Amino acid sequence: xxxxxxxxxxxxxxxxxxxxxxxxxxSLADISARxxxxxxxxxxxxxRLRRQKLVISIRGPxxxxxxxxxxxxxxxxxxxxxxxxSLDTTRCGNKGDCQNGEKCLxxxxxxxxxxxxxxxxxxxxxxxxxxxxxxxxxADRQNRLxxxxxxxTINTERLSDQAxx
Amino acid sequence: xxxxxxxxxxxxxxxxxxxxxxxxxxSLADISARxxxxxxxxxxxxxRLRRQKLVISIRGPxxxxxxxxxxxxxxxxxxxxxxxxSLDTTRCGNKGDCQNGEKCLxxxxxxxxxxxxxxxxxxxxxxxxxxxxxxxxxADRQNRLxxxxxxxTINTERLSDQAxx
DNA sequence: GGATTAACCAACTATTTCAGTCAAGTATTC
DNA sequence: GAATACTTGACTGAAATAGTTGGTTAATCC
Numbered sequence: 001x002x003x004x005x006x007x008x009x010x011x012x013x014x015x016x017x018x019x020x021x022x023x024x025x026x027s028l029a030d031i032s033a034r035x036x037x038x039x040x041x042x043x044x045x046x047x048r049l050r051r052q053k054l055v056i057s058i059r060g061p062x063x064x065x066x067x068x069x070x071x072x073x074x075x076x077x078x079x080x081x082x083x084x085x086s087l088d089t090t091r092c093g094n095k096g097d098c099q100n101g102e103k104c105l106x107x108x109x110x111x112x113x114x115x116x117x118x119x120x121x122x123x124x125x126x127x128x129x130x131x132x133x134x135x136x137x138x139a140d141r142q143n144r145l146x147x148x149x150x151x152x153t154i155n156t157e158r159l160s161d162q163a164x165x
Numbered sequence: 166x167x168x169x170x171x172x173x174x175x176x177x178x179x180x181x182x183x184x185x186x187x188x189x190x191x192s193l194a195d196i197s198a199r200x201x202x203x204x205x206x207x208x209x210x211x212x213r214l215r216r217q218k219l220v221i222s223i224r225g226p227x228x229x230x231x232x233x234x235x236x237x238x239x240x241x242x243x244x245x246x247x248x249x250x251s252l253d254t255t256r257c258g259n260k261g262d263c264q265n266g267e268k269c270l271x272x273x274x275x276x277x278x279x280x281x282x283x284x285x286x287x288x289x290x291x292x293x294x295x296x297x298x299x300x301x302x303x304a305d306r307q308n309r310l311x312x313x314x315x316x317x318t319i320n321t322e323r324l325s326d327q328a329x330x
Numbered sequence: 331g332g333a334t335t336a337a338c339c340a341a342c343t344a345t346t347t348c349a350g351t352c353a354a355g356t357a358t359t360c
Numbered sequence: 361g362a363a364t365a366c367t368t369g370a371c372t373g374a375a376a377t378a379g380t381t382g383g384t385t386a387a388t389c390c
Contacts, residue, residue: 003168003282006377008275015274027336038379047338060387061335076278109180109294110173113241117168117282129274171348192365203350212367225358226364 001114001121007080009037010045011129014079017055018071018126025064045083052082072127077118079126166279166286172245174202175210176294179244182220183236183291184298190229210248217247237292242283244291 016031028046032039046065049055054074055065067074181196193211197204211230214220219239220230232239 001168003166003279004377009378011275011278025336029336040380041378043338044378050338057337058387059335059337059385061389063336063387065337109298110176113176113286113289114168117285120282120285121278124278132274132277169348174349190365194365205351206349208367209349215367222366223358224356224364224366226360228358228365230366 001077001080001118002084003080003117004084006045007084009041010049010079010083011076013037013042013045014049014054014067014074014126015129017065017067018074018130021066025058025062025066027064030064048082049079052078054078054082067126070127071130072125074126075122076124076126076129077121080121081118166242166245166283167249168245168282169249171210172249174206175214175244175248176241178202178207178210179214179219179232179239179291180294180298182230182232183239183295186231190223190227190231192229195229213247214244217243219243219247232291235292236295237290239291240287241289241291241294242286245286246283 012035013031016035017026020026020030020034028039028042031037032042046055046057050057050065053068056068057063057065177200178196181200182191185191185195185199193204193207196202197207211220211222215222215230218233221233222228222230
Protein backbone atom coordinates (compact mmCIF):
# COMPACT_ATOMS: atom_id res chain seq x y z
CA UNK A 1 0.00 0.00 0.00
CA UNK A 2 1.36 3.32 -1.05
CA UNK A 3 -0.34 6.62 -0.48
CA UNK A 4 0.62 9.46 -2.75
CA UNK A 5 -1.07 12.18 -4.74
CA UNK A 6 -1.55 9.71 -7.58
CA UNK A 7 -4.05 7.78 -5.49
CA UNK A 8 -5.75 11.01 -4.55
CA UNK A 9 -6.19 11.94 -8.20
CA UNK A 10 -7.69 8.53 -8.92
CA UNK A 11 -10.10 8.69 -6.00
CA UNK A 12 -11.13 12.23 -6.89
CA UNK A 13 -11.76 11.26 -10.49
CA UNK A 14 -13.73 8.16 -9.51
CA UNK A 15 -15.78 10.21 -7.12
CA UNK A 16 -16.52 12.70 -9.85
CA UNK A 17 -17.58 9.81 -12.05
CA UNK A 18 -19.83 8.47 -9.33
CA UNK A 19 -21.43 11.86 -8.76
CA UNK A 20 -22.02 12.74 -12.42
CA UNK A 21 -22.59 9.28 -13.83
CA UNK A 22 -26.31 9.33 -13.19
CA UNK A 23 -27.28 10.37 -16.69
CA UNK A 24 -24.99 8.29 -18.86
CA UNK A 25 -21.24 8.09 -19.51
CA UNK A 26 -18.89 10.79 -18.30
CA SER A 27 -16.04 11.87 -20.59
CA LEU A 28 -12.54 12.38 -19.30
CA ALA A 29 -12.67 15.87 -20.75
CA ASP A 30 -15.49 16.70 -18.35
CA ILE A 31 -13.65 15.29 -15.37
CA SER A 32 -10.52 17.10 -16.46
CA ALA A 33 -12.39 20.40 -16.60
CA ARG A 34 -14.17 19.91 -13.30
CA UNK A 35 -11.29 18.54 -11.27
CA UNK A 36 -8.48 20.34 -13.06
CA UNK A 37 -6.49 17.21 -13.73
CA UNK A 38 -4.72 17.07 -17.09
CA UNK A 39 -6.60 15.00 -19.65
CA UNK A 40 -3.58 12.93 -20.58
CA UNK A 41 -2.87 12.08 -16.99
CA UNK A 42 -6.47 11.01 -16.55
CA UNK A 43 -6.09 8.78 -19.59
CA UNK A 44 -3.16 7.06 -17.95
CA UNK A 45 -5.07 6.57 -14.72
CA UNK A 46 -8.24 5.33 -16.41
CA UNK A 47 -6.26 2.95 -18.54
CA ARG A 48 -5.36 1.17 -15.31
CA LEU A 49 -8.78 1.57 -13.77
CA ARG A 50 -10.30 -0.02 -16.85
CA ARG A 51 -7.82 -2.91 -16.88
CA GLN A 52 -8.69 -3.55 -13.23
CA LYS A 53 -12.34 -3.55 -14.26
CA LEU A 54 -13.34 -0.71 -11.99
CA VAL A 55 -14.77 1.29 -14.89
CA ILE A 56 -16.36 0.52 -18.26
CA SER A 57 -15.56 2.59 -21.33
CA ILE A 58 -17.99 3.64 -24.03
CA ARG A 59 -16.39 4.94 -27.22
CA GLY A 60 -17.65 7.37 -29.77
CA PRO A 61 -19.60 10.61 -29.42
CA UNK A 62 -21.50 10.85 -26.19
CA UNK A 63 -19.21 8.18 -24.83
CA UNK A 64 -17.02 8.18 -21.76
CA UNK A 65 -16.70 6.07 -18.65
CA UNK A 66 -19.08 4.43 -16.23
CA UNK A 67 -18.48 2.72 -12.93
CA UNK A 68 -18.46 -1.03 -13.40
CA UNK A 69 -20.37 -1.51 -10.16
CA UNK A 70 -22.65 0.53 -7.93
CA UNK A 71 -20.66 3.14 -6.02
CA UNK A 72 -21.54 1.41 -2.77
CA UNK A 73 -19.59 -1.65 -3.96
CA UNK A 74 -16.46 0.17 -5.09
CA UNK A 75 -13.90 0.60 -2.35
CA UNK A 76 -11.20 3.19 -1.99
CA UNK A 77 -8.51 0.58 -1.57
CA UNK A 78 -9.32 -0.88 -4.98
CA UNK A 79 -8.94 2.50 -6.62
CA UNK A 80 -5.65 3.26 -4.93
CA UNK A 81 -4.30 -0.19 -5.68
CA UNK A 82 -5.32 0.00 -9.32
CA UNK A 83 -3.21 3.06 -9.99
CA UNK A 84 -0.29 2.64 -7.63
CA UNK A 85 0.51 -1.02 -8.25
CA SER A 86 1.73 -1.73 -4.73
CA LEU A 87 5.48 -2.22 -4.58
CA ASP A 88 7.33 -4.89 -2.64
CA THR A 89 7.66 -3.79 0.94
CA THR A 90 10.11 -6.42 2.08
CA ARG A 91 13.19 -6.01 -0.11
CA CYS A 92 14.08 -9.64 0.61
CA GLY A 93 11.18 -10.75 -1.58
CA ASN A 94 9.25 -12.02 1.43
CA LYS A 95 11.17 -15.27 1.15
CA GLY A 96 11.96 -15.26 4.83
CA ASP A 97 15.65 -15.84 4.27
CA CYS A 98 16.84 -12.57 5.76
CA GLN A 99 20.00 -12.35 7.80
CA ASN A 100 19.39 -14.15 11.09
CA GLY A 101 15.72 -13.21 11.09
CA GLU A 102 16.26 -9.82 12.67
CA LYS A 103 15.93 -7.58 9.69
CA CYS A 104 12.90 -9.31 8.31
CA LEU A 105 10.97 -8.78 11.53
CA UNK A 106 10.92 -5.04 11.26
CA UNK A 107 10.03 -5.42 7.62
CA UNK A 108 7.07 -7.53 8.53
CA UNK A 109 6.00 -5.04 11.12
CA UNK A 110 5.78 -2.38 8.46
CA UNK A 111 4.06 -4.68 6.09
CA UNK A 112 1.46 -5.44 8.75
CA UNK A 113 0.95 -1.74 9.28
CA UNK A 114 0.48 -1.29 5.58
CA UNK A 115 -2.02 -4.15 5.54
CA UNK A 116 -4.03 -2.47 8.24
CA UNK A 117 -4.28 0.75 6.29
CA UNK A 118 -5.33 -1.29 3.31
CA UNK A 119 -7.98 -2.99 5.39
CA UNK A 120 -9.12 0.39 6.57
CA UNK A 121 -9.53 1.77 3.05
CA UNK A 122 -11.26 -1.44 2.01
CA UNK A 123 -14.14 -0.56 4.26
CA UNK A 124 -14.87 2.85 2.76
CA UNK A 125 -16.79 2.82 -0.52
CA UNK A 126 -17.27 5.53 -3.11
CA UNK A 127 -20.89 5.46 -2.03
CA UNK A 128 -19.87 6.39 1.50
CA UNK A 129 -17.91 9.35 0.17
CA UNK A 130 -20.77 10.36 -2.11
CA UNK A 131 -23.21 10.43 0.73
CA UNK A 132 -20.82 12.58 2.70
CA UNK A 133 -20.25 14.73 -0.33
CA UNK A 134 -23.97 15.28 -0.85
CA UNK A 135 -24.58 16.07 2.76
CA UNK A 136 -21.70 18.45 2.65
CA UNK A 137 -22.72 20.11 -0.57
CA UNK A 138 -26.17 20.73 0.81
CA ALA A 139 -24.76 21.89 4.09
CA ASP A 140 -22.36 24.28 2.40
CA ARG A 141 -25.09 25.68 0.20
CA GLN A 142 -27.25 26.15 3.25
CA ASN A 143 -24.44 27.85 5.07
CA ARG A 144 -23.84 30.15 2.13
CA LEU A 145 -27.49 31.10 1.86
CA UNK A 146 -28.19 31.45 5.53
CA UNK A 147 -25.17 33.34 6.74
CA UNK A 148 -23.66 35.61 4.17
CA UNK A 149 -21.82 37.47 6.87
CA UNK A 150 -18.13 36.74 7.43
CA UNK A 151 -18.71 34.18 10.14
CA UNK A 152 -17.20 31.39 8.03
CA THR A 153 -18.94 28.49 9.71
CA ILE A 154 -17.12 25.49 8.37
CA ASN A 155 -18.92 23.28 10.77
CA THR A 156 -19.52 20.30 8.50
CA GLU A 157 -19.19 17.17 10.57
CA ARG A 158 -16.11 15.18 9.87
CA LEU A 159 -15.80 11.94 7.97
CA SER A 160 -14.49 10.43 11.18
CA ASP A 161 -17.98 10.40 12.57
CA GLN A 162 -18.97 7.46 10.46
CA ALA A 163 -15.67 5.67 10.54
CA UNK A 164 -15.98 1.93 9.98
CA UNK A 165 -15.96 -0.18 13.10
CA UNK B 166 -0.07 12.18 5.24
CA UNK B 167 2.08 10.43 2.72
CA UNK B 168 3.12 6.81 2.93
CA UNK B 169 6.30 5.85 1.13
CA UNK B 170 9.41 3.81 1.77
CA UNK B 171 10.93 6.85 3.41
CA UNK B 172 8.49 6.57 6.27
CA UNK B 173 9.17 2.87 6.51
CA UNK B 174 12.89 3.49 6.87
CA UNK B 175 12.25 5.99 9.61
CA UNK B 176 9.92 3.69 11.53
CA UNK B 177 12.32 0.79 11.15
CA UNK B 178 15.21 2.88 12.43
CA UNK B 179 13.21 4.22 15.34
CA UNK B 180 12.11 0.73 16.24
CA UNK B 181 15.73 -0.40 16.19
CA UNK B 182 16.54 2.50 18.46
CA UNK B 183 13.75 1.53 20.81
CA UNK B 184 14.86 -2.10 20.91
CA UNK B 185 18.56 -1.46 21.43
CA UNK B 186 18.41 1.75 23.43
CA UNK B 187 18.19 0.00 26.76
CA UNK B 188 21.88 0.27 27.54
CA UNK B 189 22.70 3.80 26.45
CA UNK B 190 22.86 5.72 23.17
CA UNK B 191 22.74 3.89 19.85
CA SER B 192 24.96 5.12 17.02
CA LEU B 193 23.67 5.48 13.51
CA ALA B 194 26.50 3.22 12.41
CA ASP B 195 24.97 0.42 14.47
CA ILE B 196 21.50 0.98 13.06
CA SER B 197 22.96 1.18 9.60
CA ALA B 198 24.66 -2.20 10.03
CA ARG B 199 21.66 -3.91 11.57
CA UNK B 200 18.95 -2.57 9.30
CA UNK B 201 21.05 -2.21 6.17
CA UNK B 202 20.14 1.40 5.62
CA UNK B 203 22.93 3.63 4.34
CA UNK B 204 24.54 5.69 7.07
CA UNK B 205 24.21 8.94 5.14
CA UNK B 206 20.54 8.38 4.51
CA UNK B 207 20.03 7.71 8.20
CA UNK B 208 21.79 10.97 8.94
CA UNK B 209 19.26 12.81 6.82
CA UNK B 210 16.34 11.08 8.49
CA UNK B 211 17.66 11.60 12.01
CA UNK B 212 18.38 15.22 11.30
CA ARG B 213 14.63 15.65 10.88
CA LEU B 214 13.73 13.34 13.73
CA ARG B 215 15.96 15.38 15.98
CA ARG B 216 14.51 18.71 14.86
CA GLN B 217 11.04 17.33 15.56
CA LYS B 218 12.31 16.38 19.02
CA LEU B 219 11.58 12.69 18.64
CA VAL B 220 15.17 11.76 19.42
CA ILE B 221 17.98 13.22 21.48
CA SER B 222 21.56 13.19 20.24
CA ILE B 223 24.63 12.55 22.35
CA ARG B 224 27.89 13.54 20.70
CA GLY B 225 31.34 12.20 21.14
CA PRO B 226 32.63 8.66 21.66
CA UNK B 227 30.02 6.28 22.99
CA UNK B 228 27.43 8.75 21.77
CA UNK B 229 24.50 8.24 19.48
CA UNK B 230 20.77 8.75 19.67
CA UNK B 231 18.14 8.11 22.28
CA UNK B 232 14.38 8.31 22.12
CA UNK B 233 13.21 11.59 23.60
CA UNK B 234 10.28 9.85 25.28
CA UNK B 235 9.38 6.34 26.38
CA UNK B 236 8.63 4.14 23.37
CA UNK B 237 5.04 3.81 24.56
CA UNK B 238 4.62 7.57 24.07
CA UNK B 239 6.10 7.79 20.60
CA UNK B 240 3.56 7.27 17.85
CA UNK B 241 4.08 6.05 14.32
CA UNK B 242 2.31 9.06 12.85
CA UNK B 243 4.86 11.38 14.45
CA UNK B 244 7.73 9.48 12.91
CA UNK B 245 6.20 9.40 9.44
CA UNK B 246 5.29 13.07 9.63
CA UNK B 247 8.74 14.08 10.78
CA UNK B 248 10.46 12.64 7.73
CA UNK B 249 7.85 13.09 5.03
CA UNK B 250 6.88 16.67 5.80
CA SER B 251 3.27 16.23 4.72
CA LEU B 252 2.62 18.12 1.53
CA ASP B 253 -0.37 20.32 0.84
CA THR B 254 -3.30 18.13 -0.02
CA THR B 255 -5.59 20.83 -1.24
CA ARG B 256 -3.68 22.69 -3.95
CA CYS B 257 -5.90 25.69 -3.34
CA GLY B 258 -4.08 26.31 -0.08
CA ASN B 259 -7.13 25.33 1.93
CA LYS B 260 -8.36 28.89 1.61
CA GLY B 261 -11.78 27.71 0.58
CA ASP B 262 -11.88 29.99 -2.45
CA CYS B 263 -12.02 27.22 -5.03
CA GLN B 264 -14.09 27.51 -8.17
CA ASN B 265 -17.77 27.47 -7.16
CA GLY B 266 -17.02 25.27 -4.20
CA GLU B 267 -17.19 22.06 -6.17
CA LYS B 268 -13.51 21.29 -6.56
CA CYS B 269 -12.66 21.89 -2.98
CA LEU B 270 -15.24 19.41 -1.79
CA UNK B 271 -13.51 16.42 -3.31
CA UNK B 272 -10.23 17.77 -2.04
CA UNK B 273 -11.62 17.91 1.44
CA UNK B 274 -12.88 14.39 1.16
CA UNK B 275 -9.40 13.16 0.46
CA UNK B 276 -7.98 15.29 3.18
CA UNK B 277 -10.46 13.74 5.59
CA UNK B 278 -9.43 10.30 4.46
CA UNK B 279 -5.84 11.24 5.00
CA UNK B 280 -6.69 12.56 8.44
CA UNK B 281 -8.25 9.25 9.34
CA UNK B 282 -5.15 7.34 8.38
CA UNK B 283 -3.17 9.80 10.38
CA UNK B 284 -5.46 9.25 13.32
CA UNK B 285 -5.04 5.53 12.89
CA UNK B 286 -1.24 5.74 12.97
CA UNK B 287 -1.45 8.10 15.92
CA UNK B 288 -2.83 5.29 18.01
CA UNK B 289 0.04 2.88 17.43
CA UNK B 290 3.17 3.53 19.46
CA UNK B 291 6.69 2.26 19.05
CA UNK B 292 6.04 0.43 22.30
CA UNK B 293 3.18 -1.46 20.67
CA UNK B 294 5.43 -2.51 17.83
CA UNK B 295 8.19 -3.49 20.26
CA UNK B 296 5.92 -5.74 22.18
CA UNK B 297 4.81 -7.38 18.96
CA UNK B 298 8.42 -7.68 17.92
CA UNK B 299 9.41 -9.43 21.12
CA UNK B 300 6.49 -11.82 21.00
CA UNK B 301 7.40 -12.59 17.46
CA UNK B 302 11.05 -13.11 18.18
CA UNK B 303 10.24 -15.61 20.88
CA ALA B 304 7.67 -17.34 18.70
CA ASP B 305 10.14 -17.61 15.84
CA ARG B 306 12.83 -18.98 18.07
CA GLN B 307 10.42 -21.57 19.40
CA ASN B 308 9.43 -22.51 15.89
CA ARG B 309 13.04 -22.84 14.84
CA LEU B 310 13.92 -25.02 17.80
CA UNK B 311 10.83 -27.17 17.79
CA UNK B 312 10.44 -27.95 14.12
CA UNK B 313 13.71 -28.08 12.27
CA UNK B 314 12.00 -30.00 9.49
CA UNK B 315 10.92 -28.07 6.38
CA UNK B 316 7.42 -27.32 7.62
CA UNK B 317 8.06 -23.54 7.67
CA THR B 318 5.35 -22.59 10.12
CA ILE B 319 5.12 -18.85 9.83
CA ASN B 320 2.17 -18.79 12.14
CA THR B 321 3.02 -15.62 14.03
CA GLU B 322 -0.18 -13.84 14.86
CA ARG B 323 -0.79 -10.65 12.97
CA LEU B 324 -0.52 -7.13 14.23
CA SER B 325 -4.20 -6.77 13.41
CA ASP B 326 -5.02 -8.76 16.50
CA GLN B 327 -4.28 -5.85 18.76
CA ALA B 328 -5.53 -3.11 16.50
CA UNK B 329 -6.50 0.02 18.36
CA UNK B 330 -10.19 0.44 19.03
C1' DG C 331 -19.45 8.07 -46.38
C1' DG C 332 -17.15 11.63 -44.06
C1' DA C 333 -16.68 14.54 -40.10
C1' DT C 334 -16.78 14.50 -35.32
C1' DT C 335 -16.29 12.64 -30.82
C1' DA C 336 -13.83 10.43 -27.44
C1' DA C 337 -11.57 6.29 -25.95
C1' DC C 338 -7.07 4.06 -26.62
C1' DC C 339 -2.05 3.84 -26.97
C1' DA C 340 2.97 4.74 -26.94
C1' DA C 341 6.77 7.44 -26.62
C1' DC C 342 8.72 11.33 -24.82
C1' DT C 343 9.74 15.31 -21.47
C1' DA C 344 10.07 17.98 -17.14
C1' DT C 345 9.86 18.06 -12.34
C1' DT C 346 10.09 16.17 -7.94
C1' DT C 347 11.17 12.78 -4.60
C1' DC C 348 13.96 8.99 -3.10
C1' DA C 349 18.14 7.16 -1.79
C1' DG C 350 22.69 7.56 -1.34
C1' DT C 351 27.42 9.92 -1.52
C1' DC C 352 30.97 13.12 -0.26
C1' DA C 353 33.23 16.37 2.39
C1' DA C 354 33.86 19.58 5.80
C1' DG C 355 32.70 20.78 10.00
C1' DT C 356 31.76 20.71 15.66
C1' DA C 357 31.35 18.73 20.26
C1' DT C 358 32.80 15.22 23.50
C1' DT C 359 35.58 11.90 25.66
C1' DC C 360 39.83 9.43 26.55
C1' DG D 361 45.18 16.30 20.98
C1' DA D 362 43.49 12.27 18.79
C1' DA D 363 39.56 9.47 18.17
C1' DT D 364 34.71 9.19 18.13
C1' DA D 365 30.41 10.41 16.46
C1' DC D 366 27.03 13.83 15.66
C1' DT D 367 25.96 17.96 12.24
C1' DT D 368 25.41 20.22 8.05
C1' DG D 369 25.22 21.18 3.20
C1' DA D 370 25.93 20.33 -1.40
C1' DC D 371 25.78 17.07 -4.76
C1' DT D 372 24.43 12.82 -7.58
C1' DG D 373 21.83 8.98 -10.04
C1' DA D 374 17.60 6.64 -10.32
C1' DA D 375 12.90 6.32 -10.00
C1' DA D 376 8.15 8.03 -9.68
C1' DT D 377 5.06 11.74 -10.66
C1' DA D 378 2.79 14.73 -13.73
C1' DG D 379 2.05 16.29 -18.06
C1' DT D 380 2.72 16.51 -23.40
C1' DT D 381 2.51 15.18 -28.10
C1' DG D 382 0.85 12.71 -31.76
C1' DG D 383 -1.17 9.44 -33.26
C1' DT D 384 -5.02 5.11 -33.95
C1' DT D 385 -9.51 3.03 -33.45
C1' DA D 386 -14.46 2.73 -32.62
C1' DA D 387 -19.00 4.85 -32.56
C1' DT D 388 -22.21 8.32 -33.81
C1' DC D 389 -24.21 12.21 -36.34
C1' DC D 390 -24.98 14.75 -40.50
